[in-house]
Amino acid sequence: MPTTPQPRPRPGTRRPSRARLPDGHLASVYSAACPSRQALDRLADKWSVLLIGALEGGPQRFGRLRDQIDGISEKMLAQTLRSLERDGLVRRRPGPDRGVSYSLTPLGRTLREPMQAIRAWAERYINEVEQAREAADARDDQV
Numbered sequence: 001m002p003t004t005p006q007p008r009p010r011p012g013t014r015r016p017s018r019a020r021l022p023d024g025h026l027a028s029v030y031s032a033a034c035p036s037r038q039a040l041d042r043l044a045d046k047w048s049v050l051l052i053g054a055l056e057g058g059p060q061r062f063g064r065l066r067d068q069i070d071g072i073s074e075k076m077l078a079q080t081l082r083s084l085e086r087d088g089l090v091r092r093r094p095g096p097d098r099g100v101s102y103s104l105t106p107l108g109r110t111l112r113e114p115m116q117a118i119r120a121w122a123e124r125y126i127n128e129v130e131q132a133r134e135a136a137d138a139r140d141d142q143v
Contacts, residue, residue, distance in 0.1 A: 018036075019036075021034070021035075039087065042083060042084070042087055043111070043115075045080070047069070047072060047076055047077070047080040048080055048083075048084060049115055049118060049119065050069050050072070051065065051069065051077075051080055051081065051084065051090070052084075052089070052104065052108065052111050052112070052115045053115055053116070053119055054068050054069060055090065055102060055103060055104045055108070056104070056112050056116075058103065059093070059101040059102065059103040060101060060102055060103075061095070061099055061100065061101050061102075062077065062078075062081075062099075062100060062102070065077060065081075065102065081102055084108070085102075088105055088107050088108075089104065089105060089107055089108035089111065090102050090103070090104060090105065090108055091103050091104075091105050091108075
């Protein structure tokens, strides 16, 4: 399938921060038809955020990932790893003893910094979130 050539930026301008789709449109997660929406859905999933974080330090085996991420079921771990692998973010490699290890691909490694920021935000502001929830629940109880 031929691709539409991307226009060259004018001298002194910055390249767009969004990808250009094969039809020539810029990617936009605000468009329901844009495939970037599916990528956002994958990355916004809590298990994806936690798995990417667990794999930041290097390859991990399935059992180690399961033990490291409290509350994830084996089924959900397998599903999420398959999805991340399909999206090109995680690589699955057979080990020498019939085991399998998982690691971030170069594309997956581009997510380390933004995912670290999201996890850090959640840990830093959890008290404010809890207070807001309690206040909202109290208002709902009064209605």
